[in-house]
Amino acid sequence: MTMGELEKKLENLPASPGVYIYKNDRGKVIYVGKARSLRSRVRSYFQESRPLDPKTERLVSEIAGLEYILTDNEVEALILESTLVKQHQPRYNVHLKDDKSFPYLKLTVNEPYPRIFITRRIKKDGALYFGPFLPASYARRTIKLVNKYFKLRTCNLEIDGTLPRPCLDYQMKRCLGPCVSGLCSKAEYDRAVEDVKLLLSGKTDQLIRELELRMAEAAERLNYEAAAIYRDWITMVQDMSERQKMILAGQDDADLFGYFQDQSRLALAVFAMRGERVVGRREFYWEDLLSFDPGEFFSSALKQYYLQDTFTPKEIYIPVDIEEADVLEAWLTERRGSRVYIRSPKRGSKAGLLDLVMRNAQMCFDMRFRVLKPRGEQVLKPLQEILCLSSLPRRIETFDISHIQGSDTVASMVVCENGDMKKSDYRKFIVESVKGPDDFASMREVVHRHYENVLEEDEGKLPDLILIDGGKGQLAAAVAALEDLGLESQPVAAIAKKEEVLFVKGREDLPIRLPMESPVLHLVQTMRDEAHRFAVTYHRKRRDLRDYHSELDEIPGIGEVRKKVLLRAFGSLERVRQAGYEELAPYVGPRAAARILEYFEGQQNPPLKNG
Numbered sequence: 001m002t003m004g005e006l007e008k009k010l011e012n013l014p015a016s017p018g019v020y021i022y023k024n025d026r027g028k029v030i031y032v033g034k035a036r037s038l039r040s041r042v043r044s045y046f047q048e049s050r051p052l053d054p055k056t057e058r059l060v061s062e063i064a065g066l067e068y069i070l071t072d073n074e075v076e077a078l079i080l081e082s083t084l085v086k087q088h089q090p091r092y093n094v095h096l097k098d099d100k101s102f103p104y105l106k107l108t109v110n111e112p113y114p115r116i117f118i119t120r121r122i123k124k125d126g127a128l129y130f131g132p133f134l135p136a137s138y139a140r141r142t143i144k145l146v147n148k149y150f151k152l153r154t155c156n157l158e159i160d161g162t163l164p165r166p167c168l169d170y171q172m173k174r175c176l177g178p179c180v181s182g183l184c185s186k187a188e189y190d191r192a193v194e195d196v197k198l199l200l201s202g203k204t205d206q207l208i209r210e211l212e213l214r215m216a217e218a219a220e221r222l223n224y225e226a227a228a229i230y231r232d233w234i235t236m237v238q239d240m241s242e243r244q245k246m247i248l249a250g251q252d253d254a255d256l257f258g259y260f261q262d263q264s265r266l267a268l269a270v271f272a273m274r275g276e277r278v279v280g281r282r283e284f285y286w287e288d289l290l291s292f293d294p295g296e297f298f299s300s301a302l303k304q305y306y307l308q309d310t311f312t313p314k315e316i317y318i319p320v321d322i323e324e325a326d327v328l329e330a331w332l333t334e335r336r337g338s339r340v341y342i343r344s345p346k347r348g349s350k351a352g353l354l355d356l357v358m359r360n361a362q363m364c365f366d367m368r369f370r371v372l373k374p375r376g377e378q379v380l381k382p383l384q385e386i387l388c389l390s391s392l393p394r395r396i397e398t399f400d401i402s403h404i405q406g407s408d409t410v411a412s413m414v415v416c417e418n419g420d421m422k423k424s425d426y427r428k429f430i431v432e433s434v435k436g437p438d439d440f441a442s443m444r445e446v447v448h449r450h451y452e453n454v455l456e457e458d459e460g461k462l463p464d465l466i467l468i469d470g471g472k473g474q475l476a477a478a479v480a481a482l483e484d485l486g487l488e489s490q491p492v493a494a495i496a497k498k499e500e501v502l503f504v505k506g507r508e509d510l511p512i513r514l515p516m517e518s519p520v521l522h523l524v525q526t527m528r529d530e531a532h533r534f535a536v537t538y539h540r541k542r543r544d545l546r547d548y549h550s551e552l553d554e555i556p557g558i559g560e561v562r563k564k565v566l567l568r569a570f571g572s573l574e575r576v577r578q579a580g581y582e583e584l585a586p587y588v589g590p591r592a593a594a595r596i597l598e599y600f601e602g603q604q605n606p607p608l609k610n611g
Contacts, residue, residue: 009066010046013039016070019080022090023065029088031059034077038068055291059092075331078324082303094300096284103139104311105130105146105200107193112186113159113178114193116152118143122311124337130200146199147174149233150192155179204237211237254315256350257298258357260365264289267365268301271357272313283364294320302328302342312336317343317354379419379519383465386512386520387504389491393465394418398527399478400469401431401442402535409434411446412535415463416527428538440477443468448481455485462487468494469528475503495528552576555599562588 015037022031035041045060071077085093106119110126118139122129146152153159153175155167161181169175170183176192177183198207215230256271268284284301299322306312312335322328325342332340345351380392387393396416403409415425429449434441447466454462466482468474475494482490492505502512502524514521552558552566552573569587570576576584577600584593 006063006066010043013042013068014070015039017072017074017077018068018070019077019084021067021069021084022059022063022092023067024062025064027065029084029090030062031090031092032081032084032088034074034081036074036077038070042066042068053291053293055092058290074327075334078303078327078331079307082307085300086304086307092290094286094297094304096301096304105139105143107152107196107200109193109197113153113189115154115156116143116146116196117154128197128200142200145236146196149236150196150199151176152189152192152196153178199237208234208237253311253313254317254350255313256317256354256357257301258319258354258359258361259294259297260358260362261289261292262365262369265365265369266292266297267361267368269357269361269364270305271353271360273353281360283361285364285368287369295322298322299324299328306332306335312340314338315341315343317345317350319354319358320344379523383520383523386514387465387491387493387502389465391464393463393491395461395463396465396467396527397463398467398469398531399443399446400528400531400535401439401446401474402532402538403431403437403442409437409442410535410538411442412531412538413446413450414527414531414534416523419523421526421530426534428534439470440473443470443474444477444481447478448484451482451485451487462490464491466490466492467524467527467531468492469497469531470494471496472503472508475505475508479505495524497528500525555595557592557595558588562592 017034017036018038019032019034020038020042021029022033024030033041045056045063069080071080085095089095103118103120104122105116107116107128107130108114109128119129143154147154147169151174154169155175157163157179159178161179163179166177166180166183167175170177170180176189178186178189195207195210198204198210211230211234215227215234218224218226218230254273256273258269258271260267264287266286266289268286270282270284272281298318298320302316302318302322312332314336316332321344322342329340329342332342343350345354380394383389384392394417398414398416399411401409401411409431411429411431413427413429415422417425427450429446431442431445433445451462466478468478471494475492478492478494482488482492494503495501496503496511499511500513500516500521502514504510504512552563558566565587566576566584570579576596579596581590581593581597584596588596
């Protein structure tokens with residue numbers, strides 16, 4: 001889309017609620033937003049008088065396309081926005097990188113003979129849902145107890161009492177057997193269902209009283225075996241009431257959100273309160289936030305969190321006020337079926353709980369980013385001492401080689417500065433002078449080429465440490481390349497994959513073995529693994545392109561332009577091979593589409609040869 005086309009779209013935007021979608025010059029969705037008025041909201045991005053934060057300024061600079069979808073109201077726009085964000089994962093939207101949903105127990109009271117089973121979706125189908133169970137193991141444990149003591153069916157058979165014999169569950173005394181006439185009356189089964197409802201809805205005191213009455217009645221009839229069974233049931237119910245943490249969907253409950261943020265990193269903690277007790281928690285982490293506005297962040301986070309198959313509580317507590325609270329409340333109220341409140345308490349018991357969640361978020365942040373992943377001098381200083389370097393290795397460049405049996409050999413270089421990976425400085429190389437699988441020669445070529453270019457640059461700066469993915473052989477090849485360039489004093493080390501030991505230039509016969517829990521080893525492994533990932537990704541891309549071009553080169557009338565068009569449209573040779581005439585024709589024309597189909601059909605059905 002040209003600037004003229006974009007300006008024309010901006011002029012004709014309707015003043016209606018909806019969702020707007022920004023795309024970059026490659027057609028990739030980079031941001032999805034909702035608006036009460038599309039005209040006002042979208043135009044505000046392009047007003048010269050409006051001051052923009054750094055994130056929005058970068059977003060606007062990348063916008064090359066605009067699409068929008070009208071909705072009837074702002075709540076519908078919010079739901080659609082959340083769905084599109086989850087689908088496209090745009091770069092400039094906030095993403096929850098955890099899509100877990102917690103299990104519920106579903107009791108199908110809408111059926112003549114209700115079943116009980118585990119589910120992760122709540123539907124308005126007349127059934128009863130109990131949960132969520134936090135952690136999920138409580139759901140499995142509970143359903144086993146229900147099967148053992150109350151013997152409700154878990155099958156999905158149509159129960160009419162006409163089966164000739166019961167299933168194995170009945171033989172194992174885990175089902176009352178309503179599928180076979182005479183084994184269980186409808187009244188007996190219904191009473192078991194009522195018992196399970198009392199148990200799972202937390203009305204254990206009432207259930208215990210009823211079981212005690214049945215136990216006494218059985219004892220009066222001298223049916224001591226039945227009385228003993230009821231005694232065991234009572235013990236089980238008492239145990240569950242103390243240990244199980246559950247609640248019937250629909251009772252009062254709350255989710256509390258807290259966060260801790262430092263520069264581009266953030267930890268979000270969510271506590272689930274059910275029945276006035278904290279019964280579960282979840283954590284989410286961000287390592288590359290482009291910018292941070294608490295209100296905007298929580299607005300996006302709540303949409304994505306409750307768009308998942310997550311139980312919607314009556315109250316949601318967050319540490320900041322958000323502009324979209326009324327719209328979010330309306331959406332969640334509709335989703336839950338009863339009023340939902342989003343609150344930001346400043347005093348009182350809920351404010352104290354929220355403060356607790358905030359402190360837990362800081363603890364999670366510290367564990368994730370400051371303890372498990374030390375930064376800066378916390379890890380670089382020990383690395384300097386271990387490798388006997390003269391200065392702190394603030395910039396480390398790591399090399400790796402990738403090929404399959406010597407074909408399409410490529411290399412990668414990744415960069416770590418002050419303990420963080422710096423993707424803007426990554427480099428990839430095609431190995432040119434080496435034929436066949438020779439990792440040593442390939443490493444020598446790539447290291448020589450790269451640092452020769454660095455020395456030729458006016459401001460070319462050498463790293464504090466060069467790290468090689470490999471053992472003593474790869475290390476020797478890199479050292480030889482550096483010596484050819486007069487860089488004998490350049491610090492170089494290598495890490496061997498299997499042994500996870502470090503080899504250092506000048507001390508190759510004294511490998512360094514670090515403890516597996518060492519933060520220094522973790523940093524070195526991170527750099528090595530990132531170099532390997534970057535090299536393998538590049539190698540696969542080149543191999544796919546090679547296969548793609550070599551196949552299409554055989555088809556008459558398919559030149560470079562049409563190959564690029566097909567690659568851009570279908571993404572891979574396999575998808576071109578599977579495409580039909582109607583899919584191909586719009587991109588390459590009817591005659592070329594027919595040739596492509598004829599070529600691939602000929603591959604599948606080669607002509608028979610006489611002889």
